[in-house]
Amino acid sequence: MSAVSTPPRPVRRTRRLPSFVPWAVLAGSVVVGVLLSLLSGELTPTGAILFGAVVYAIAITAISASVEGGRWARDRLATTLVTGAFLIATIPLISLVALVATRGSLRFGWRFLNDDMVGIFGAMTEGGVYHAIIGTVYVTGIAAIVAIPLGILTAVYLVEYAQPGPLKRAITVLVDVMTGIPSIVAGLFAYTVFVIFVGPQYKSALIGGVALALLMTPVVVRSVEEMLRLVPNELREAAYALGVPKWLTIVKVVLRTAIAGITTGIMISIARVIGETAPLLVTVGLVNNVNFDAFDGRIATLPVYVFRQYAQGGVSVDRAWAAALTLIIIVMLLNLVARLVSKFFSPKGVR
Amino acid sequence: MAAVTDEPAIRRGPAPGRLGNSIFKGFSLGSGIVIVVLLGLVAGFLLYRSLPAILASREQLEGVGFMQGRDLLSYVLPLAFGTVLSSAIALIVAVPLSIGIALFISHYAPRRLAQGLGYLVDLLAAIPSVVFGLWGVAFLMPLVGPVFAWLSENMGWFPPFSDYQAPARNLATAGLVLAVMILPIITATIREVFLQTPTLHEEASLALGATRWEMIRQAVLPFGRSGIISAAMLGMGRALGETMAVLLVLSPGFVINFFVLQPGQHQSIAANIASQLPEASGLGVDVLIATGLFLFLLTFFVNLAARAIIARRAEFSGAN
Numbered sequence: 328m329s330a331v332s333t334p335p336r337p338v339r340r341t342r343r344l345p346s347f348v349p350w351a352v353l354a355g356s357v358v359v360g361v362l363l364s365l366l367s368g369e370l371t372p373t374g375a376i377l378f379g380a381v382v383y384a385i386a387i388t389a390i391s392a393s394v395e396g397g398r399w400a401r402d403r404l405a406t407t408l409v410t411g412a413f414l415i416a417t418i419p420l421i422s423l424v425a426l427v428a429t430r431g432s433l434r435f436g437w438r439f440l441n442d443d444m445v446g447i448f449g450a451m452t453e454g455g456v457y458h459a460i461i462g463t464v465y466v467t468g469i470a471a472i473v474a475i476p477l478g479i480l481t482a483v484y485l486v487e488y489a490q491p492g493p494l495k496r497a498i499t500v501l502v503d504v505m506t507g508i509p510s511i512v513a514g515l516f517a518y519t520v521f522v523i524f525v526g527p528q529y530k531s532a533l534i535g536g537v538a539l540a541l542l543m544t545p546v547v548v549r550s551v552e553e554m555l556r557l558v559p560n561e562l563r564e565a566a567y568a569l570g571v572p573k574w575l576t577i578v579k580v581v582l583r584t585a586i587a588g589i590t591t592g593i594m595i596s597i598a599r600v601i602g603e604t605a606p607l608l609v610t611v612g613l614v615n616n617v618n619f620d621a622f623d624g625r626i627a628t629l630p631v632y633v634f635r636q637y638a639q640g641g642v643s644v645d646r647a648w649a650a651a652l653t654l655i656i657i658v659m660l661l662n663l664v665a666r667l668v669s670k671f672f673s674p675k676g677v678r
Numbered sequence: 679m680a681a682v683t684d685e686p687a688i689r690r691g692p693a694p695g696r697l698g699n700s701i702f703k704g705f706s707l708g709s710g711i712v713i714v715v716l717l718g719l720v721a722g723f724l725l726y727r728s729l730p731a732i733l734a735s736r737e738q739l740e741g742v743g744f745m746q747g748r749d750l751l752s753y754v755l756p757l758a759f760g761t762v763l764s765s766a767i768a769l770i771v772a773v774p775l776s777i778g779i780a781l782f783i784s785h786y787a788p789r790r791l792a793q794g795l796g797y798l799v800d801l802l803a804a805i806p807s808v809v810f811g812l813w814g815v816a817f818l819m820p821l822v823g824p825v826f827a828w829l830s831e832n833m834g835w836f837p838p839f840s841d842y843q844a845p846a847r848n849l850a851t852a853g854l855v856l857a858v859m860i861l862p863i864i865t866a867t868i869r870e871v872f873l874q875t876p877t878l879h880e881e882a883s884l885a886l887g888a889t890r891w892e893m894i895r896q897a898v899l900p901f902g903r904s905g906i907i908s909a910a911m912l913g914m915g916r917a918l919g920e921t922m923a924v925l926l927v928l929s930p931g932f933v934i935n936f937f938v939l940q941p942g943q944h945q946s947i948a949a950n951i952a953s954q955l956p957e958a959s960g961l962g963v964d965v966l967i968a969t970g971l972f973l974f975l976l977t978f979f980v981n982l983a984a985r986a987i988i989a990r991r992a993e994f995s996g997a998n
Contacts, residue, residue: 373821402889409786412778413795416865419858420802423813430816480709488703489710498710500985501717507912507981508974509919510807511948512720515970518955519723541720544713572695574702595804602806605921605948609955630808634922637812651809658804666797 344394349387349403356383380411424655431652434645440653444615444627450642456650458617462532462626466611467601469536469621470543475593477540478547479582485548486555487577505545513541514606521610530612532621535628538606543596550592554585587672594665598658604630629654721974728968734961742962744954746932754969756932760849760944761973764924765917767853767938772861773910779861780868785894796869803862811926814855819846819927822854826939842939847929850938852946855923860913867912871905872898904987911984915977921948947973 360379364370367378384407392400434452442455481498489495517538521529558581566576582589612625613635629650637647731739731750740747779799783792823846830842842848879897888896930945930953937943951966958966 398889398892402891405891405894406786409778409782412775413782413787415775416779416799416802416861419813419861420798420805422817423805423809426813426817427809477709477712480706481713484703484706484710488706494710497714500982501714503985504978504981505713505717507915507919507977507984508720509921509948509977511919511921511951512724512970512974512977515951515955515967516720516723519727519967520719523723523727541716544716548713572699574698575695577702598804602804602808604806604808605925605952608921608952612956630806630922633808633812634926637926647812651806651812654806655809658806659801662801662804 342394343399344391348390352387352390353383356380356386383407384411427648427652427655430645430648432649434649435652439646439649443617447615452642452645454646456629456632456646456653458615459627459629459632459650460653461617461619462611462628463601463630465532465621465626466535466539466607466628467597469533470539470600471593471597473536473540474543474547474596478544478596479551479589481544481548482551482555483577483582485552487573487581502545502548505541506549508542508545510538510542510603511605511609513538514609516541517606518610530610530625531623532611532618532626535607535611535626536621538610539600539603542603542606543600546596546599547593550596551585551589554588554592555581557588558584587669590672591665591669594661594668598661598665601661602630602654602658604634607631608634629657721971724967724971724974728964728971731961731964731968734964738961739965742960742965744958744962745965748932750965750968753932753965754947754972756934757945757947757950757969758972758976759934761918761946761948761976763936763938763944764849764853764856764928764946765914767850768856768860768917769910769914771854771857772864772913773906775857776861776864776868776909776913777906779865780872781894781898783865783869784872785890785898796866799862799865802858803866807859807920807922808926810855810859811923814851814923814927818854819851822846822851826850830939838936838938840937840939843941845941846939847927847941848939849928849944852924852928853938855927856917856920859920859923860916863916864909864913867909868902868906871902871909875901904990908984908987911980911987915981915984918977918980919948919973921946921952924949925952 356379357375359382360375360377361370363378363382364374367374384404387407388400388404391403395403438453439455440460441457442453443458444454447454481502485495485498489498514535517534520537521534562580562584563576566580567573571579607628608631611628611631613627613631614625615627618624618626633647633650633654636643636650734750736749739745739749745753783796783799787795823844826842826846826848827844829839834840875898879901880893883893883896884890924946925948928945928949929941930950931942932945933943935943947969951970955963955966
């Protein structure tokens, strides 16, 4: 900023770098990075990328500082850092998916999905996750049966009925806080409830379902609430004007309009809890055989199966990776279908 | 409708759907109350089951094998310390990174790409925690091992970096895995705030000749400051309670120190419960539930504080 008192000098247009320069510097940096990596010992992709990134950040800032001045140099540095941050964030996702896919594909297959662990011991490489898939479906199903109606009705109350006041505020805040409950605490809660009311010997899918329901409900409430708020008020008013009672308006107009969004939200919340490990580890444990009774006996679930097989070491580790691959495929499918539902079934014309 | 009689054409009697109305309203109000009661029950049951451990005498607690003769407080404190320290490491790594990612998505990436990129980050949130644990052991540990060794060799005078021992089953690695796990929630929250920066502020700044970075420092960051703080606290709430990653990566110990590159020093509350509860019995269970209650209260207040900061901003409604 120039002071007002001094007479204005002719403005010198800032000299800017031509747009190809950053790319040229980038190419140069990659070469230097490879060389530095070679010099520091052996050539590793990690080393080359790391050195290359540092060289690029320094080089582009220095070049820009000498040609364009300090302000633009800082801007270029910030652009580099921000882009770098994003690129760093893609590393975990890509490496994780690649790792699980390669390690998991060793055992993954039709047999793996259709086999349980009865009679599998020592260095046997057979065995599969059929029983764990059944268990996961049971536990998640119980959670969904509890959490979906509870979540939808709470959201309906918050959006359609609640007057501003202490109760509404309390529910909103507590739902928010509930989304942050540690999963292990949910597991402990379910464990405690059943120990007190049923007895310490009782183990079943039901306990795990209760724990997961506690984790799932707030997610359902939040997403349904958001969807209901998107339903335009004109629709409600039109229904009232036709003499439709309020509850039918909600069921037949509001919920019907928002059904695609609600489905999406529910599927994403299922994807969230289907991979929960800690609460199931402390509540339902693990068995080797298929248990079709959700109300009696321990039951195997995929996440706990992954953990236990991995902890066993040896050939079991391959089964752990294959089960992890199964789990990721399920979660990704749920996410994908959820996106498709919201894309194709959302009512048109709604914001 | 023409009225044939003198009587006005008003329906007498109860309005249609009155029964349905009150039943439906009752159900939804009931659900809301169930949620409030449920949280109270969680605290109540945990407190009820941990009372024996809290009231137990020293001698009784010495009977609990895994406590190794400690009393409850000196058992919880190292665990709480490990929990908070691992979350702190996670935050130190994740918050700057999240600000960068959020800026990239909101202000740097081409508009058309931005949504897809945001979805990519959200996908991270969908990955089960046990898989993150496996990834931490199989991918991250070999990757960071040499870096830790280098740090320890060259900056070992700084106590936290001293005496690195391979393999990297230490708190620093656990903190890094936690950082990756809380990245999505922090990024999503910060991104929402950044996107709500008044366009007029941004344009005014650019019109005065600011570079993009100067515009961000003048308009975006000041506007988003409270959002960044609350996002960090939400992430911290997640990191405090995360179990599986710590359980799989960390080699546990019960010491209060800052040697984050050495294995066998720290343990987190959640991972401790998961590893001890399946074998615990009697008073041991009560002790573990008491530590769980402590964790619940800790995360409860961290989350409450985060939400309070968000709620103070009336214009910011898109959090989580």
